[in-house]
Amino acid sequence: MNLKSLRLALVAAAATLLVSACTITVRPGGFTSSDLTLSGVIQDFQPTRGNGAAYYVGENVEFRLVTDRSGYVTLTALDPDGKVYVFERNIPVQAGVNYLPVAGARHVYSVNPPLGQQRVRASFTVGRTDGSVKYVGRYGDGDWTSAIQIEIRPSPVRDVAETYFYIR
Template sequence: MRLLALVLAGLLSGCAVTLEGLTLSYRLDFTPAILRFEPDRGVGATYFVGEEVRFFLTLASPGWVSLVVVEPDGYAYTLDQFYLPRGTHALPPRAYRYVAAPPRGLHRVRAVYTEGYPGSLHLEGLYTDWDARWRVYLEASGVGRHQVAETYF
């Protein structure tokens, strides 16, 4: 059923409706904004406390990217926020450093892409329902196009 809906959406994406002198057209965009997001040593790599951690991020479209860390105990916080042009980027920029810190264990990092400025919204705390938290975050920011990509180390 989903495949049928995607096929129909693809076929209709190039459609235009013409009413005497008025032409309406629309285009659906299924292209992901985040093409690559991973730590510099690769997904699932090991970093020891005190070592520098960098991320590679490739964007298909320019936009705002917020990095959110989810620690092994479930505590989450916004690490950084950037406006980036399309292309491949090493994060953080050379003037800054991200350093692995306790608690030790699996750290998940989410790159939250938004086409528009998400404002000064930041996530911080223990959340049990991440999907609900992302919806609240994105609705509060008022942005249209968005995407979330996750990696871990």
């Protein structure tokens, strides 16, 4: 192993230790964190049919989001196969009740395989995120949580809530 490869391996190991030292625990409807302060902005987040509702492949899913202030929300998901992906980024929301996708949007959230439990997180920030955090290619709860944490950390007001539904 040459010096450059060794240096790269040490940097990667240090970065892994740093990220793994961060603790985020998912609570119903959101996160708690020992090293990332969340603001409690999201009061409710769930599919319009309710948490744990069943959707068939091809149906559209909508979400009800209640916040106590205006800002932006990014919706990400962990599918039943463990793949992480983005529903939509930087959705402007107003304080109060919001339905996603927003009225007048030129798109829908269509349910697709794989079948099973679909977990969805709403990440709230007061300003738009820069979109530099990539979710494609991430797998599992740990990678998903790390990506969200990196994305929302710069925002002085931030929150995360989680819901789920089943794909039949």
